[in-house]
Amino acid sequence: MPDWVHCATNQQVDATNTASLLTTHQAIWCTPPNLHPGGPGVPAADDRVWLVWRNGHGPVLLGGGRVLPAPRHLYGTDSLWTNPDMDGIRAAAEALGYTGGSAMSFIRLDHPQILPPPGFPPAAGLGPLAGGPSPATPPQIAILNGMLPLP
Numbered sequence: 001m002p003d004w005v006h007c008a009t010n011q012q013v014d015a016t017n018t019a020s021l022l023t024t025h026q027a028i029w030c031t032p033p034n035l036h037p038g039g040p041g042v043p044a045a046d047d048r049v050w051l052v053w054r055n056g057h058g059p060v061l062l063g064g065g066r067v068l069p070a071p072r073h074l075y076g077t078d079s080l081w082t083n084p085d086m087d088g089i090r091a092a093a094e095a096l097g098y099t100g101g102s103a104m105s106f107i108r109l110d111h112p113q114i115l116p117p118p119g120f121p122p123a124a125g126l127g128p129l130a131g132g133p134s135p136a137t138p139p140q141i142a143i144l145n146g147m148l149p150l151p
Contacts, residue, residue: 003136004049007129015053016117017096019062027106029098032075045069050144060120065109080105
């Protein structure tokens with residue numbers, strides 16, 4: 001099972017609202033992989049994911065957990081949830097400032113560990129991070145697991 005870093009940016013919402021969706025719905029907003037062909041894809045069920053946020057000042061760690069399987073195969077994966085899978089998730093995300101309409105999708109985490117705002121810890125040393133999910137490198141795993149151990 002690979003480990004992942006999901007990097008959220010201020011292109012959608014701020015760190016507090018990104019963490020809020022994880023707190024209230026165990027969810028991370030995620031663009032379907034077919035919208036960015038050739039990208040790394042999305043985590044699969046039971047993969048570990050650390051959620052970081054960056055705004056140009058360096059990443060901060062918001063939380064993490066293990067991916068829950070989605071109730072149906074969608075967008076070429078078994079790990080993306082949409083509003084029909086969890087009623088109200090899209091409205092909650094839109095209220096926080098997310099966009100994407102009816103195709104909005106999410107990764108959900110089983111028993112997520114969420115770090116409290118506003119003091120999200122800096123996650124220095126992760127290197128360049130693309131927006132969205134990316135497979136974690138061994139140095140990234142060492143840094144993130146040292147900050148927030150995920151079973």
